[in-house]
Amino acid sequence: MSLVPQERIYLSPPHMSGDEIVKINEAFASNWIAPLGPHVEAFERETAELTGIRAAAALSSGTAALHLAAELLGVGAGDLVLCSSFTFAASVAPFFHKGAECAFVDSEPESWNMSPQALERALAETSAQGRPPKAVILVDLYGQSCDMDPLLELCRHYRVPVVEDSAEAMGSLYKGRRSGSFGTFGVFSYNGNKIVTTSGGGMLLSDDAEAIERARFLATQARDPAPWYQHTVLGWNYRLSNVLAAIGRGQMLHLDERVAARRRIFGRYAETLGTIEGVRFMPEPSWSRSNRWLTALTLEEPLRVPPLAVLEHLASWNIEGRPLWKPMHLQPVFEDARYWPHEEGRDVCAELFSRGLCLPSGSGMTEAQQDRVIAAVLEALRTVPARC
Numbered sequence: 584m585s586l587v588p589q590e591r592i593y594l595s596p597p598h599m600s601g602d603e604i605v606k607i608n609e610a611f612a613s614n615w616i617a618p619l620g621p622h623v624e625a626f627e628r629e630t631a632e633l634t635g636i637r638a639a640a641a642l643s644s645g646t647a648a649l650h651l652a653a654e655l656l657g658v659g660a661g662d663l664v665l666c667s668s669f670t671f672a673a674s675v676a677p678f679f680h681k682g683a684e685c686a687f688v689d690s691e692p693e694s695w696n697m698s699p700q701a702l703e704r705a706l707a708e709t710s711a712q713g714r715p716p717k718a719v720i721l722v723d724l725y726g727q728s729c730d731m732d733p734l735l736e737l738c739r740h741y742r743v744p745v746v747e748d749s750a751e752a753m754g755s756l757y758k759g760r761r762s763g764s765f766g767t768f769g770v771f772s773y774n775g776n777k778i779v780t781t782s783g784g785g786m787l788l789s790d791d792a793e794a795i796e797r798a799r800f801l802a803t804q805a806r807d808p809a810p811w812y813q814h815t816v817l818g819w820n821y822r823l824s825n826v827l828a829a830i831g832r833g834q835m836l837h838l839d840e841r842v843a844a845r846r847r848i849f850g851r852y853a854e855t856l857g858t859i860e861g862v863r864f865m866p867e868p869s870w871s872r873s874n875r876w877l878t879a880l881t882l883e884e885p886l887r888v889p890p891l892a893v894l895e896h897l898a899s900w901n902i903e904g905r906p907l908w909k910p911m912h913l914q915p916v917f918e919d920a921r922y923w924p925h926e927e928g929r930d931v932c933a934e935l936f937s938r939g940l941c942l943p944s945g946s947g948m949t950e951a952q953q954d955r956v957i958a959a960v961l962e963a964l965r966t967v968p969a970r971c
Contacts, residue, residue, distance in 0.1 A: 585741045585755060594903045595776040595877060598841060598947040603833030610829045619803075620825030625642035625910050626832050627786070630771070633762040633835070636788045638795035641823035641831075642802055645772030645785035650677035651821065652787060652800045653718070658683050665695045667706055667729075668669040668910040669932035670722040674748045675878060675911055685883040686921035687912040692869055694899060695879075696724050698925040699733035705923040706741045706762065718744050723752035723762050724908075725865060725941075726778070726845075726876035731765050746770065752911060753779050754842040756872040763788055764898040773831055777945070778841050778876055781831040784823045793807075812870065823890040842874045844946035849875040855957050861886030881938040885897065890940040896963035902956055907939035 601699040610622055623641050631639040642648050644916050659665060661680030666675045668687035688705055691698035702719070709715055719738050721729045729747075738745050747766035749755070755762040763769035773784035789795050799807075805818030823831075853864050894904040894942055910932040912922040925931040943956055 586897075589901065590952075591950050592902045592943050592948070593945060594905055594941065594943050595946070596866075597775055597780050598945060600833065600837050602836050603830045606777060606829035606833040607826060610826050613668040615825045619820050620826045620828070621766065622825045622828040622832055623823055626823070626828040626835075627833060630831065631787055631788065633838075634761040635762050635771070636769065637790045638788070638792040639827055640664065640787045640795050640798045640802065642781060642785045642787060642798075642821045643648060643823060645748075645770050646673045646677060646785040646823075647802070647819070648768075648770040648772075649673070649720075649746065649748065650819075651801060653677050653681050653683075653769065653797060654801060654929070655768070655794050656718050656744055656746070656807040659719050663709060663714055664718050664720065665702070665709075665716045665743075666720040667722040667724070668912045669695060669724060669908055670748070670911065671750075671908055672911070672914070673750070674720055674722050676970070678718070678720070681918075684920075685911070685917065686716075686923075687910070687917070688923050688926040689930060690724075690926055690935065691730070692931055693695065693866060694724075694727055694730055694871065695865055695932075695937065697721055697933060698931065699730060699737065699924050701923040702734060702737055706737055706743065708923075710741055715741055716743050718746055720746045720748055721766065722748045722750075723755060725879050726752045726755050726874035727865060727867065728752060728755050728757035728762050730868065730869045735765060737889060744768075744945075748855050749845070750774075750785075751876045752874060753777065754791065754838050754874040765835040767791070768794075773827075773834075778845065778874055779831065779834040779838055781823065781834070784827050784831060798874045806853060841946040845875040845878075845944055848874075848944055848948055849878045849948075851950075851953055852878050852880075853955065856960060859886075862964075871925040875944065877905070877941040878944045879939060880940050881907075881935060882940075882964075883938055888964055888967050891936060892967045893960065893963040894940055896967055897956070897959050900955065900959040902959055905941040907936050908943065909936055 639881035680848035750772035752762040769788040773781040801818040802821035
């Protein structure tokens with residue numbers, strides 16, 4: 584039995600450069616520590632410039648950004664919303680809380696993201712029933728872009744707006760264009776485990792500058808321009824603070840470096856573990872350049888080692904791993920939801936969930952830490968009992 588190393592290896596910890604504290608000190612020196620301020624405005628401007636989008640609103644979380652997208656699209660009780668099933672609950676929760684019926688679309692094996700052929704069936708069926716969706720939420724999973732061209736063409740044909748949930752995909756590309764820039768609205772997350780973090784935060788992006796201005800209004804309690812506190816509508820306290828925006832600006836200076844580091848880590852895992860028969864890594868289609876936010880893989884025949892058993896073995900080495908996302912249509916809260924599989928008799932995202940796991944992928948990982956993870960995985964595949 585291997586000795587348990589004392590140093591813990593986390594799945595995706597924050598990676599600080601030192602530029603963050605410089606920006607924070609600027610905020611403190613100017614006394615702009617309350618919500619809003621010059622760093623918020625600069626963070627929004629720089630993110631819009633990075634993605635080639637006209638406007639952006641810095642918010643308290645990616646979930647807040649999705650909620651405001653739902654609000655701006657007029658999603659309400661009884662409306663239908665289609666979402667990638669293979670995602671985290673935050674992708675769909677804001678629409679659920681708006682009272683919408685949430686229905687789900689399977690992944691394609693080529694990218695693990697929403698299947699165009701499943702979406703085509705879903706849109707044709709719901710439109711024929713006289714109930715087209717109010718929105719389609721496309722999720723760029725694990726830093727991998729969706730195959731945008733066919734998905735967007737379908738949504739244009741049926742005149743359905745798109746929300747691109749790029750919470751995991753900052754720095755990724757689709758045919759040379761930045762993820763987060765394709766939908767009616769795009770969303771980034773700056774949660775502590777993301778490739779760029781503000782400790783907690785998010786961004787709503789759109790080419791509709793008026794809609795983003797409306798989002799800013801709603802996110803600052805929807806206070807009317809009056810000399811007293813007056814509200815024609817009620818909003819939310821969703822704006823990002825100037826101090827957290829300062830952290831984000833310091834992080835953004837190193838985005839390309841962080842993407843390159845995660846891609847190197849993925850490449851090393853793939854080189855050392857990808858030769859094992861049955862180990863298959865998340866593919867990267869020719870039209871994509873993933874930020875490889877997390878290194879994701881599946882264990883397939885002839886391997887019969889359960890992914891959870893491998894994760895338990897990693898934990899015994901003080902290494903954090905994670906199962907792949909449990910699809911939304913398999914979640915208890917959505918047990919009665921409608922679902923369109925990739926093809927008849929094949930549920931791609933359920934297959935991936937049953938076979939997959941994520942390895943530590945933080946951009947600050949040392950080669951020694953990577954060696955530990957590789958050694959722990961190899962030992963697990965060699966010693967963990969196979970499932971029946």
